[in-house]
Amino acid sequence: MKVVLIGYRGTGKSTVGRILADRLGLPFYDTDAMVEARAGRSIPAIFADEGEEEFRALERAVVAGLTDVDGVVATGGGAVLDQANVAALRRGGRVVLLEADAETIAERTKGSDRPPLTALPPADEVAALLARRRPHYCAAADFALSTAGLTPAETADAVLGLLKGRERDPQVMDGFRLPPEEAERLHSLRPATGLYGIAGHPCLHSRSPELYTALFATYGIDAAYTFFDHPEFGEILRAARALGVQGLSVTVPHKAAALAAADEVDPHAQAIGAANTLVFCGDQIRATNTDWTGVRRPLEGAGAGTAVVLGAGGAAAGAVYALLDLGCEVTVLARNLRQAEGLAGRFRCRAGEIRDFAGMTPPDVVVHATPVGMGTDPRTLLSATDLDPATTVFDLVYTPQETPLLRAAAARGCRTIPGTEMFVYQACEQFLHMTGIQVRPETVREVLGL
Numbered sequence: 001m002k003v004v005l006i007g008y009r010g011t012g013k014s015t016v017g018r019i020l021a022d023r024l025g026l027p028f029y030d031t032d033a034m035v036e037a038r039a040g041r042s043i044p045a046i047f048a049d050e051g052e053e054e055f056r057a058l059e060r061a062v063v064a065g066l067t068d069v070d071g072v073v074a075t076g077g078g079a080v081l082d083q084a085n086v087a088a089l090r091r092g093g094r095v096v097l098l099e100a101d102a103e104t105i106a107e108r109t110k111g112s113d114r115p116p117l118t119a120l121p122p123a124d125e126v127a128a129l130l131a132r133r134r135p136h137y138c139a140a141a142d143f144a145l146s147t148a149g150l151t152p153a154e155t156a157d158a159v160l161g162l163l164k165g166r167e168r169d170p171q172v173m174d175g176f177r178l179p180p181e182e183a184e185r186l187h188s189l190r191p192a193t194g195l196y197g198i199a200g201h202p203c204l205h206s207r208s209p210e211l212y213t214a215l216f217a218t219y220g221i222d223a224a225y226t227f228f229d230h231p232e233f234g235e236i237l238r239a240a241r242a243l244g245v246q247g248l249s250v251t252v253p254h255k256a257a258a259l260a261a262a263d264e265v266d267p268h269a270q271a272i273g274a275a276n277t278l279v280f281c282g283d284q285i286r287a288t289n290t291d292w293t294g295v296r297r298p299l300e301g302a303g304a305g306t307a308v309v310l311g312a313g314g315a316a317a318g319a320v321y322a323l324l325d326l327g328c329e330v331t332v333l334a335r336n337l338r339q340a341e342g343l344a345g346r347f348r349c350r351a352g353e354i355r356d357f358a359g360m361t362p363p364d365v366v367v368h369a370t371p372v373g374m375g376t377d378p379r380t381l382l383s384a385t386d387l388d389p390a391t392t393v394f395d396l397v398y399t400p401q402e403t404p405l406l407r408a409a410a411a412r413g414c415r416t417i418p419g420t421e422m423f424v425y426q427a428c429e430q431f432l433h434m435t436g437i438q439v440r441p442e443t444v445r446e447v448l449g450l
Contacts, residue, residue, distance in 0.1 A: 165191030194223030255314030262287030274314030291318030294426030305364030362388030
């Protein structure tokens with residue numbers, strides 16, 4: 001058994017870790033103490049002589065040596081900023097984030113000999129670094145616990161309670177669409193096994209469960225991934241909380257509702273107005289959007305130019321955001337002109353109806369961001385004759401991989417990008433937000449046979 005304590009210094013990791021190790025009958029490892037032992041000098045001396053970079057290299061080597069240990073590990077406050085550290089700590093372990101507010105931490109660490117990491121006054125530095133690090137802490141953690149007002153012994157008791165997990169009642173999923181074999185799997189999950197899922201309606205076509213199941217096995221994470229298929233996002237959220245879900249991938253039609261449900265929203269999701277990723281951290285929900293990364297990455301290197309986005313929903317907003325970030329001049333076209341104008345107005349773009357495409361100068365890029373053509377749907381919003389051979393056509397629909405629109409574009413001689421490419425890149429970014437581990441695109445393609 002490996003238990004890992006992460007969080008800012010002053011949250012009690014070392015003190016609580018020793019108590020936990022004693023109660024569990026396990027060895028205790030303090031990564032800061034191990035760094036000092038390896039270097040033969042104190043951390044302040046390492047910073048003074050060789051700087052933070054050398055300290056981080058020593059820390060990385062120490063953490064790598066703890067990959068397969070049984071024991072309780074207390075980490076340095078910045079350890080999980082390194083994705084290699086997170087992968088080593090998460091393998092075969094349960095990661096607990098110990099938290100406290102900035103004022104409490106500043107008081108607890110007053111007079112410390114640790115070197116400052118910024119030019120800010122101590123209390124301001126704590127607040128600034130907490131804000132910067134919290135997304136990393138939440139991504140790497142299986143559980144989060146506030147230590148404010150608790151003694152170290154009380155904190156250890158609370159951690160032991162978290163490690164037992166929770167008894168899950170799959171009946172909270174009554175009314176959800178769920179394959180029979182998946183319902184049986186939920187019944188058989190151990191209380192301590194982590195749980196993630198895809199939230200949407202419909203979403204049983206999603207390959208996310210297949211991908212996450214393989215990645216959890218690859219990185220030694222004791223977790224499962226399931227479907228939350230329901231037309232009401234409030235019902236999904238209720239079930240997710242009852243089951244102790246740690247993260248949700250969100251698809252149509254719930255991306256706006258997911259954003260509204262979050263306690264913390266990152267700048268990308270805020271600008272896009274939709275969230276496709278929710279991370280549950282303690283009693284808080286963090287929201288982000290990785291769809292825009294999935295659009296941006298396959299188009300990198302093409303150069304700025306003109307672009308048309310077909311659609312006006314959450315995926316379309318992510319596409320507009322990505323194209324603007326690439327320096328493109330964007331026009332939003334939708335069947336509903338008011339919706340197109342609404343989305344375009346937020347980003348100061350042009351707007352129109354789908355039928356307007358025929359009268360436009362051929363754009364350099366077309367991004368299709370509606371469900372048309374998904375599954376067995378034979379429809380396409382544009383035909384081969386609507387397209388110019390010099391246009392790049394990117395269809396965000398990824399099931400099937402070759403959509404009617406992509407067939408039409410290929411017949412016209414266009415460069416085509418399938419929605420699987422968006423899925424690959426957004427999945428890499430989403431897994432990072434969910435677990436703190438960076439996955440290579442090649443790994444995702446290999447898992448999905450792409």
